[in-house]
Amino acid sequence: MNIIETSHLSYDYIRHDEEGNVEGTTRAVSDVTLSVKPGQFIAILGHNGSGKSTLAKHINALLLPSEGTVFVDGMDTREEGHLWDVRQTAGMVFQNPDNQIIGQVVEEDVGFGPENMGVPTKEIWERVEESLKAVGMYAYRKYSPNKLSGGQKQRVSIAGVLAMHPKCIVLDEPTAMLDPNGRKEVIRAARALNEVEGVTILLITHYMEEVIHADTVLVMDEGRVVMQGTPREVFSRVEQLRQLRLDVPQVTLLAYELQKSGLPLPDGILTADELTAELTALREKQERKAKKEKACH
Amino acid sequence: MSLKLEHVSYLYGTDTTLPVRALDDICLEIPDGQFIGLIGHTGSGKSTLVQHLNGLLEPSEGILSYNGRNIWEKDFPRKELRSKVGLVFQYPEHQLFEVDVFSDVCFGPKNLGLSKEETERRARRALELVGFPEEFYGQSPFELSGGQKRRVAIAGVLAMEPKILVLDEPTAGLDPRGRDEILGQIAHLKKETGISVVLVSHSMEDVANYVERIVVMSHGKILFDDVPRNVFGHVKELEAVGLAAPQVTYILHKLKESGFDVDTQATTIPEARDEILKAMKVEKTC
Structure with missing residues (x-):
């Protein structure tokens, strides 16, 4: 079974005027049909406003399709009863680490997710330990998050998602605010999770170098998937990528x-x-x- | 005309038991018309340094002078300095607030107490310099794309007609084309107006492609201050402080190890290409 399966997915942002009447709609994702197998590493490229993030937000039901369907591990995201299971299956990491960390101590922050899920205390600690070890942050478990570098904070964010035992993690430009070392750390952690733990990864990025190890690269433009293939296939089309405001x-x-x-x-x-x-x-x-x-x- | 830092240090939390020395004995001069790249890992002191440049922070030790005058002298016009040294912070589009693009850009010069004509002249010129199309002047800044919003925010600072423009990661979060457009525009306006530009960046490639001088910071000190070729020659030292050389530099190092006769100091794609082409030329033996 595919871990993520979208069929003719479209999404419209609805604009309202000051009285709350509908002024118009903007189609952010348009007719995207996509299937991701468990354990794949998928990279999504596309210029600003191409619909990458909107697509990503469908995968853990932060947004629901205007048309078409999204199935996550066999669950239809539109069914309210599945909401928490969907979010537990597909975790998300965003761009700014400072907006995602809430705990005063690293290990507390990582434990927040499983605690909310009602995991027994003993198991929470086990999960916190294994998650922090998986991203190489175990040595910092007693630190205050605000003493960490950007890359370290972002790895704590990933550990926080990991502690919920997701089958899939969506990373939405996780390196955009980091220095070269921080970028390397985060990408290394994502690849290790994929290769060692078999977690399915969807990585959205503007750094072309970060996607060369992906199994499949998707390129989006105007809400559609306009190119799809191995990194080698996609990056062979230099001129076409440039027209899409991208790079190689x-x-x-x-x-x-x-x-x-x-x-x-x-x-x-x-x-x-x-x-x-x-x-x-x-x-x-x-x-x-x-x-x-x-x-x- | 220049901004000069002499032995500037800055301490955070002097009233606590654990003061942090964010800047440590910085000596730096920013003359007219230079394109400077400022790089350093997270927490290296870049932002603290930048906030000194227009007097947002006062040095704990040392002197910062503008045109030979200590800016922390009692009657130094610091408000005027802030219009001479323009700061564009990270994600400047978060600071947009007016109802339309043109009013937003006018806000700065209007607050300088300039006449309406002068304010509008400056706003027009600033928007022109960042390449913002005139037909959208009346649009709400919140309905623009990320790249366009950022241009408007930069124009807002340019409208103050600064002599030095400091940009803190102006391309973070932009797609590759957006990044090239913004940097190209900054290079263009630097040429056009003769102002100095300080570009704070995490992208070694961007820095290598655009600036003429690089200042590298680490743990509050200046590690290197030189032209890009020389700075990126210190690959090992840069890596040790969480930075890197541009990727082409690594490629050239690899080629050199494999016995190609290339100059590893090339830092941009065209330079690297020419080096490789030169090395690949087979000696005509007959």
């Missing part, structure tokens, strides 16, 4: 520029290692050719 990882861009300057490199190079390997192979070929020519003369 710096390595991919460099390879693309070299290609344009006449070097025969393949499309969609994603890492520095790949580029080095390709250039080394190319150079060896050139040297062989040069030797051959020399031998002919």
